[in-house]
Amino acid sequence: MNWKNAGENPFIGWFRMLITEACLSLVGVRFIFQRQFLWFESRRRLVYLFCSPWAISRRFLDDRGELEAQGYGETPLVTLEAVARRLELSTGDRILELGCGTGRNCVWLAANYGCHIDGVEQIPTLVRISQRLLKGSSLTDKVTLSCMDMFELDMSSYRLVYVDCTAMSEACIRQVAMLCAGLPNEARVVTVNASLSELMPERFQLERVFPGLFIWGWSDMRIQRVGMPEDYLDSPQVDSQSDHFNGNCGSFAAADTEAGDSALATGAAQGMNQ
Ligand SMILES: C[S@@+](CC[C@H](N)C(=O)[O-])C[C@H]1O[C@@H](n2cnc3c(N)ncnc32)[C@H](O)[C@@H]1O
DSSP states (O other), X not given: OOTTTOOSOHHHHHHHHHHHHHHHHHXXXXXXXXXXXXXXXXXXXHHHHHSOHHHHHHHHHHHTTOTTOOOOOOOOHHHHHHHHHHHTOOTTOEEEEESOTTSXXXXXXXXXXXXXXXXXXXXXXHHHHHHHHHTTSGGGGTEEEEESOGGGOOOTTOSEEEEEOTTOOHHHHHHHHHHHTTSOTTOEEEEESOOHHHHOTTTEEEEEEEEEEETTEEEEEEXXXXXXXXXXXXXXXXXXXXXXXXXXXXXXXXXXXXXXXXXXXXXXXXXXXX
């Protein structure tokens, strides 16, 4: 479920969002207590108090004439932590975040897991602010934030990619699939609200799927492996329960068991939950 398909009464939607945000803040608070991240995050919050990244993104898209485009959204720390844990990140890893927004995910991952992160973002203001916030921090040798169009990237040196596709159009998600198809075999791509294995079954293999909590509700998080399908014969692992809530994310499991991912249904039936 996300803002694209919520289709509910606006008042109920607003109320649900308020409760979700309160829950997210409560659960996420334990993930902020890392000195370098706290330093970055407190100043980031202060800066964006005066002009939110949502507003900056809106202005950027309006200027480009993309009046209908949904531009911005953030991955809550509780959800990012669930991703990092499943990827078993360590100091030697190098991650690419496509569309890194304000760079918060990059800083959090580098501060907590010691890995190297390259974030690319198309909105110059967001990148400029993040670079200033990072200046002087000991994380500068681990986090690189660049202002560029993700579709101009050379992907050949990456093994781990994170991309939140929630705000993207179908056409844009297809472009992301094409882009990530250029990753070397065995690389892993984590997507939010996009199934690369359905779009390009000949190139991506679904490895794991789990529910991630966002401000708008539950979204599907997919870990997909790059390579020929016959290279990875195991069924995907399906975690139909969230780590932090036992609340209703039941729609999640049913939402995307489309033809291409029928293995999901099998996995769920076999009780492959974590
Ligand atoms: C939904 S936000 C996600 C922000 C961040 N990754 C997170 O999860 O908190 C998507 C971001 O991708 C950026 N983006 C969209 N298309 C892009 C492109 N072609 N090149 C670079 N960044 C892009 C948007 O500007 C936006 O900041």
